[in-house]
Amino acid sequence: MTLGDLGVSARDEAVYRLVLELGGCAVIDVAPALRMDETEAGRAVERLIELGLLEAAGAGRITAGNPHTALDRLAERRIAESLTHIHRMAALRSAWPQLLDGLAGPAPMVERIVTADDVTERMVAEANARPPAEIRSVKSGKTVRRIGDAGYTATVDLIARGVRYRTLVGRSQLDSPVMAAYYRNLHQLGDRVRISDEPFQVMTLFDNDRAFVPMEPGAPHLGALFIRNPGIVTTLGDLFDLAWDTATDIDLVTGEPVSATELRVLRALATAAKDEVAAKQLNISVRTFRRHVSELMDRVRADNRFRLAIIAKERGWI
Incomplete structure (x- = not known):
C-alpha cells in the first residue's frame, strides 16, 4: 500500500x-x-x-x-469517498443476472463454453495466442487450487513472460491452508493478490477486450461465457476495479502477529516526535529503538517509516 x-x-x-x-x-x-x-x-x-x-x-x-493522526484523517476521507463506489458495486452486482441474460448476441461476441475444464483450456489457449498486458480475475471459493496444477503453471508462465496479474480472493478461502499457501505463493511470484470481505461475482478479464464469466452466477463449474464485446468487458473491468480498491493486500492479511514489544515500538513511533523521546518512553536505548523499527520495516517490506505506519494501521496494530 x-x-x-x-x-x-x-x-x-x-x-x-x-x-x-x-x-x-x-x-x-x-x-x-x-x-x-x-x-x-x-x-x-x-x-x-x-x-x-x-x-x-x-x-x-x-x-x-504526526503519522498516526494523518493516517486516521486520510483513511476517514478515503472511506467516505469509497462509500459511493461500494453502493454502485452492490447495484451492479444485483443486476448481474440481467446482464448475463442480455449476452445472447452474435457468436463472434459471446461464446458458451460448457465445462469447467474446457474453460481452463480456453483461457490458456487465448492467453498464449494473444497474450494480454494484464489479467484481472475474481476467484471462486468452490474450486480447490494447488501449487503445480494447470492453472498455477499457466499463471507462472505468463507472469514470466511479462503479463501483469491482479487477483481478488474471498477471505474465507484463506481458511484452507492449501488455498492460502497457493495464493501466497503466486503473490510472491508476481500475481498481486488482494483479499475481499465482500461477496463478488467470479470473472477473468484479459485487458478490456476479453472476459470469461460463469454461465450461471455462483456456479462456475457449469461452464462460462466467453465475451469479446469491448463495451461489456470494460464495464466488468470497472466493476473489478471498484472491488479492488476496497480489498486488502494478502501480505497484510496473512502476516505474522507482532510481539508486545513491537506493538509498544509502533505506538511510540506514531506518537513521539523524535526517536530519543520514543526510546525514553520505552526505557530502551535509541539504538535499540531504531533496530526494532528497522526490523519491522524489513518484515513488512516498508521502504520508509510512514509506509510502516500505514501497514501497521491496516493490520490494526496501532
Whole structure:
C-alpha cells in the first residue's frame, strides 16, 4: 500500500517524502529540490497541510505531521469517498443476472463454453495466442487450487513472460491452508493478490477486450461465457476495479502477529516526535529503538517509516 491508495497524488507524495527526509524545510526550497513549478509546489504544500501530512512551522517553514493522526484523517476521507463506489458495486452486482441474460448476441461476441475444464483450456489457449498486458480475475471459493496444477503453471508462465496479474480472493478461502499457501505463493511470484470481505461475482478479464464469466452466477463449474464485446468487458473491468480498491493486500492479511514489544515500538513511533523521546518512553536505548523499527520495516517490506505506519494501521496494530 502507498499514499496513492489513500488518495494522495504522486506529486504530493514526492513533496511529503522530501519534507520527511529533510526533517523539515522552507517552503521555497521544495520547488527547486523536486524540479517543480513554484506554483505547483505551493499548491501541493497547501493540500498536504490540509490533509495533516505537513504542518506549518512558522517563518515559511514546514515539517512532517504526526503519522498516526494523518493516517486516521486520510483513511476517514478515503472511506467516505469509497462509500459511493461500494453502493454502485452492490447495484451492479444485483443486476448481474440481467446482464448475463442480455449476452445472447452474435457468436463472434459471446461464446458458451460448457465445462469447467474446457474453460481452463480456453483461457490458456487465448492467453498464449494473444497474450494480454494484464489479467484481472475474481476467484471462486468452490474450486480447490494447488501449487503445480494447470492453472498455477499457466499463471507462472505468463507472469514470466511479462503479463501483469491482479487477483481478488474471498477471505474465507484463506481458511484452507492449501488455498492460502497457493495464493501466497503466486503473490510472491508476481500475481498481486488482494483479499475481499465482500461477496463478488467470479470473472477473468484479459485487458478490456476479453472476459470469461460463469454461465450461471455462483456456479462456475457449469461452464462460462466467453465475451469479446469491448463495451461489456470494460464495464466488468470497472466493476473489478471498484472491488479492488476496497480489498486488502494478502501480505497484510496473512502476516505474522507482532510481539508486545513491537506493538509498544509502533505506538511510540506514531506518537513521539523524535526517536530519543520514543526510546525514553520505552526505557530502551535509541539504538535499540531504531533496530526494532528497522526490523519491522524489513518484515513488512516498508521502504520508509510512514509506509510502516500505514501497514501497521491496516493490520490494526496501532
